[in-house]
Amino acid sequence: MTSPAMPQSSLYARIKETLSSLSLSAKLAVLIAAGFLATFAVSFLLITANVRAMGLDFQSQNETLVASFLAEQIRLPLQHKDAERLENIYKPVAEKDRSLIQIDVVHVSGEHIAQYASGDNVPEGLQKLLDEALTNGEQVHHSSGNMNMVAVPVTSEDGETMLGAAGFVWGNGSFLNAQISEIKKSVAISALGALLGIAVIVYVISRVVVHPIQTLSNAMQTVSEQNYEIEISGTDRGDEIGIMAAQLAHFRDTLAKEKQLEAERQEESALRRKLFLRLGEGMSHLAAGRTDCPISVDEFASLDRNHVEICEDFNNVLVNLRDVLSTIVSTAESD
Template sequence: MKLRIRARINLIGVAAGIGLLVLLGLSLMKLSAVMHEDIAVGTRHAVESAHGVLAHYETLERNGTMSRADAQKAALTTLSAMRYGDNDYFWVNDMQPRMLMHPMKPELDGTDLTARTDADGKAMFVQMVDIVRKNGAGFLQYNWTKPGATAAVPKLSYVKGFAPWGWLVGSGVYIDTISDAVWAAGVSLGLLALLVAAIVLLCGWRIGRSITVPVETVTARMRSLADGDTDTAIPGLDRGDEVGEMSAALTVFRDAAVVARGLELEQQRVVAQIGDALSQLAESDLTPRLDGFPSAYAAIERDFNQAVERLSTALAAVRASSDAIGSGASAITQASDDLSHRTEQQAASLEETAAAIQEITTTVRETADGTARANVAVAETRAEAKASGDIVRQAVDAMGGIERASAEISEIITVIDGIAFQTNLLALNAGVEAARAGEAGKGFAVVASEVRALAQRSADAARDVKARITVSATQVDRGVALVGDTGRALDRIVERVEEISTLVATIAVSASHQSSGLQQINIAVGEMDSTTQQNAAMVVENNAAARALSGKAGDLLGLVERFRLAEATRGRGYGGLRALAA
């Protein structure tokens, strides 16, 4: 929130007035609370005194001095005559509730109070009984009509139960007097607060005016100084407060503004002269120089003149360099043409070499493939020879088995021949015995003769088989010897095949290495060919760049010729450029 100083000072007075009003309200609330507390304490003490009267007569009843009826009657009579405060009284009712004694409204005596309500419909006597039953005693506020009045007003009552007789004694105070007293106090205190607030606002207004009027005057002078008024006097210099200090500071600002105006005029002259020189520079004229600047701008004058001088020297050097660049570019172009021709010849030679090496590589690769296939065939032959050797060895073993079987058969035949011989002897003996037996042994002699003939045939057959087996054994021995020779020959063949396989494998590995080496050579030659082609392309590009450089050098020379240089810088050339770089 943006407020002026005067409004802020007046706001202090308004805040003070509001504070007084708030304090007034809090004071009145506190006063009302204190008065309510005093009335409540006084009412409770009065009811406790009345309760003491009932206790006194109940004691007389217990002592036998009075009967209950007499004691209760005397107690009611005493309480009906008792007064305190502003003619305040007591009443008594039982817990039904039923009114037993009301000094101000005797018409209520003996009536049922259950349906009795105040102006707001509150059944206050029923609530009083509830308070006594719950707490034994307590306060209750309700509206009740004052004696001699028609309108009900707020009333605060205190009730307390008397258990021996089942009674309830109470008394109340009309609290509208509290509101009247608080209102009267509020009016008097409000008037006092308004008076104090008015005084505070008046003092704030006077103090604010005494501050804001000089401040506004100095502020107006500040605005005029900002608009360029350096002749009008500064107000408030004779004051000894903060406003006087502001005026003194404003005087310093005015003096600084006067000095700044002089400096501005001087700066405008310097800027105008620099502007003229820059205009000539924009027209490619490098002859203008600055002269006659004030001491504050001497550095600008010196730096500008040196910059123009160095620029002139640099342009002169650029002009000389442009000539040299043009000559060098022409030489580079001629050399690039020669290099391009030689590079093309070398590329053609490399291309032919690459083709020849490619053919050799293909031939060596085919030789390596044939050697590899021969190696595979030799390996298969070696495997087959080894397998044949194994078969021959198995055949030798089989021949040995046949030889052993022939020997065993010869032994069996020998046994059979022996058996035939023994059978023949037995048949002969049987024939002798049959002959001795005569006629009785003729049949047996025939059998013996047949057995002998059978034994003879068996012996002949055995000798024939033995002879054949002997011949077979001889042939088997020759077969075993031949198969053994065959196995040894196959073993020698396998050894030679293995030597051949080793040689062929060595040849295959060498051919593979030669193929790989030739492949690498082919790749290297291909890369050389590609590099040579790239070099040829780069030579062409360099040639084009040299021609472009020559053209750009001519353009640069044309641009430099547009500048107008001082006569002293025209012949400096490269020496001036070196000095500029240094």
């Protein structure tokens, strides 16, 4: 059995290929957005964890204060085992604080004088804390998940006689959810502000960096088409783009100079060929006995001195030959 063929390109290669096909401004936007999302995710997790810990600690302190306050208030009703008065004391607090889900008031004899539960989901373990508070005469705390349990011993005013204990259970899930909800709102607002900031940054980068680079790219394309009259913008900048623009301008000038020199060389070569043609014609005329076909020196004055001297020498030959012929004719006529 043959194994399935491996894909030719991995996920990383495909992502890299996709990014390479994007424009520079799009790449900058993707990188900034990715950095923002990573920072946002890490910050959100850290803030949520810190706020959760701080919120629970703060809530636990408040709950301990409430438990101590209620323990002071129920001293006399507990001493007289007055369940109705006990209920009148803790019920308004329970109605106001929805996170207070259970209250249990126990007499020192072990009798449960008053009990309150806000629902069926009542945690176990409160009785154990009440027993510890009655035995040790000290406040006892226990936290489990989102539950916080406090058992407070209730003593007489002189602090010598143990009257009983009061146990309280708070469910802090709703408190944490409210805290996290507020965090999410704040983070969402911050995220919107950050996204607007990113949009502004991308726009500024596009105007300050991407647009000049695109302009340079267009200028390079024009220079590659042998159009050396184009003006290179950005040469007065002091950054890397200015350096690139200055180098491109120097490259353009070099190519333009080479093109001009090449044109001059071609013109000079054509002029030399023309001179040689004139010399050939002149020699043909000389062979036919004509001495009235001089070469215009001014026409070939742009050539080097050697070529000009060739013109002058040819013309001198014509003049000398004409003089010789004239002398011969004059001598012949005199004879």
